[in-house]
Amino acid sequence: MSVSSLTEERFISITTYKRDGSTASTAVWVMSDDRRRLLVRTGAQTWKAKRIRRDPRVLVAASSASGKEKGPQIPGKARFLDPSEGPLVEQLADRKYGFLKKLSDGSIRLTSMIKRKQPEFVYLEITDRDEAGAEAGQQQV
Structure with a gap:
């Protein structure tokens, strides 16, 4: 199974390593x-x-909004995107989540006004984990 099988899901569970x-x-x-x-x-x-940032290995699975997994975990690797790709991700989220995204963004803006701090986002790309990457990741732990 490939991470690409999850592209149509509304939510995924992402598992990271401590x-x-x-x-x-x-x-x-x-x-x-x-x-x-x-x-x-x-x-x-x-x-x-x-x-x-410390270990790019992840496991991803289809899930509910609360994180209850609805399918098998798929090994992947995460990479931080260049900030210039952020607008693309935001546009895709606007298109996919519509009013829910607007509501979420409004809540984030309100919280940031109260805290007097601009929200900082990072954007991740998750792709299939290749065997060489999997071995390298296991050595880090």
Whole structure:
């Protein structure tokens, strides 16, 4: 099975690896521009972003909005996109999630006004994990 099989899902569970080798999962919105790679927006300071900076190996699965997995986990690798690709991901999210995205963005803006801090997002590309990458990732843990 390939990560590309998840491009039409509304939510996926993304599992990342902690320093001690244990895992942590969370549900995220998922977009795709070419039906081969998954695109994800997340906060720059989220734990998943911090863990991916250290170890790009991930497991992804179709899930509910709450993160309950609805299918098998698929090994993948995450890569941070250049910030210039952010508008593409935002446009894809607008198209896929419509009013829900507008509601979410409004909530984020309100929270950032209260905290007096601009929200920082990072954009991830998730692709299939190749065997060489899988071995290298296992050595890091």
